[in-house]
Amino acid sequence: MILIPSERLFALDGSGQRTSYDFDGLCEDLRDAFSRNGVCDMWLVNQFTLTVEERLRGDEPSLTEGEIDSLVSSVLAASGYADVSKTFMELRGMDAISGLQVAMRPWDSHRLADVLGSRLPLAPGQVHGLATRCSVALTGLGLQFASDEFIRELGIHLLHRQQSPAKETISDAVDMVVPTGEDADNLLSNRALVAYPIAPLFPRAQVAIDLKAFVKAECDEWHSELLLFGKLPELAGNAIQILAQQRKTILEQNPDFDKCPCHAVVTKYADFIETYGQGMSLRERRGFDKRLRQLLSALFESGPDFEIMLGYR
Missing domain, CATH: 1.10.1740 (Rna Polymerase Sigma Factor; Chain: A)
Structure with a gap:
């Protein structure tokens, strides 16, 4: 999907x-x-x-x-x-507790799940488990009242306790995993595809797609829309393979993240359209943009059996 x-x-x-x-x-x-x-x-x-x-x-x-x-x-x-x-x-003009309810209020499992789910980027299956652990911790501390801020910080503390001591921050992200093969190696070495590291605390599978780098590496120079569109299945297929391997790595450590989408991000997209739309009328450029988006959507929808969020920057 x-x-x-x-x-x-x-x-x-x-x-x-x-x-x-x-x-x-x-x-x-x-x-x-x-x-x-x-x-x-x-x-x-x-x-x-x-x-x-x-x-x-x-x-x-x-x-x-x-x-x-x-x-x-x-x-x-x-x-x-x-x-x-x-x-x-x-x-952003925020104070230290911006957006949080600071009052001490009674807590229950529903409130814990609501605060944790809205304040942290947790996987759907992760919220209940973390709320249960927070409930155990609050009960053990003898606390009948808690603020949203305290619940959030407690949740973060418990998440960190799950991590390996060697991987406490996003800087200690898991090395990127990439497919093998000459085509994939070329796409990665030419930066047409970039496989991002996997953060340990809030992991997401993500790959960046640079269409300008792809055209330069695979098409030598801009010849036609037809040439580009004929080569895009190779680009999308390798991007999906990278996401699949990243997702596998994440699920081996965090099975609850099964419902989190993977991310394919087309970077510098507006710049690509402007560069390769030179000489086109406004109507032609809009048509090119629409057809390119439709093809990319179709390629990413038809390949995997997991959810991908396709974005443009």
């Missing part, structure tokens, strides 16, 4: 009404936060924004803009980037 996010993402405003969400602004602030803290691995921005895109992919949003920011800052801190999280919060 393929999931195609709409070109516009939505969140809830202060009055609970649906409003357009500035996803590009979120990505820019994340890049800025990482850069200000000397972190140059920009694939990390994708790692964190993918979890937001998963939450906003439907037409009926369930999170406010403040809750989205809180989700991102929580995941940053939980993944070993507390300084980046602090900078991100400053850029």
